[in-house]
Amino acid sequence: MSKAVKFIKSNLFLLSVVIAYLVLTIIRPPLGVLGIKNSGYYIKEMLMIMPVIFVLTALLDTWVPKETIIKFLGREAKTKGMVLSFLLGSISAGPIYAAFPFCVMLHKKGASIRNIIIILSSWAVIKIPMLLNEAKFLGLKFMIVRWIITVIAILIFANITNKIVKDKDLPQRKVKEKSGVTINRDACMGCTICTKKYPQLFQMDSKKATVKEYSDLDMELLDSAIKSCPVKAIEYN
Structure with missing residues (x-):
């Protein structure tokens, strides 16, 4: 019974959505079926896009030093950072949800809250391909005016959010699973990469990575898992 309760609590939102779809399908079958089809489309899209995003994020995390992120996107970057x-x-590709693991990595390496808000907002509403289509269908003047107003709004919201939300408000907690191995369960995105890299040590529990019982560590496999984690949620001290 406790496992069932734990499962329900861990997947409360998902279960609520499933129940909502079932009720909608019973009350309005055509609308319910359409909703399920649309959800299936987006789930399929996520399964195709997110693995690529995880890999690119891990590569950027490996290649770009923390000092560089702090210099160009940190609190002291100011106008240059914005x-x-x-x-x-603006030059990003893919849906907005693909930006979240990327921004987690940037924040962990020193990017400011303000600049993360700007990246996310730009990704959502002023991407270059979007602007080109907007100019094509609504006219160049409309696109330019809308772009200017949107940029001003993003700057205002970014600065307001930067004053309200602090670095400590973002997931920072590290949970020590076993001696020497530390996992940031708040940052863990459940990508399962670590369980594939080192299945003898890592396992999934409630869509989060945890550490199995172990007596010895294979440092080569552990190092591979640490480097492969897209959000750098695994540490060994």
């Missing part, structure tokens, strides 16, 4: 954040968001 301009670069707008550029990163």
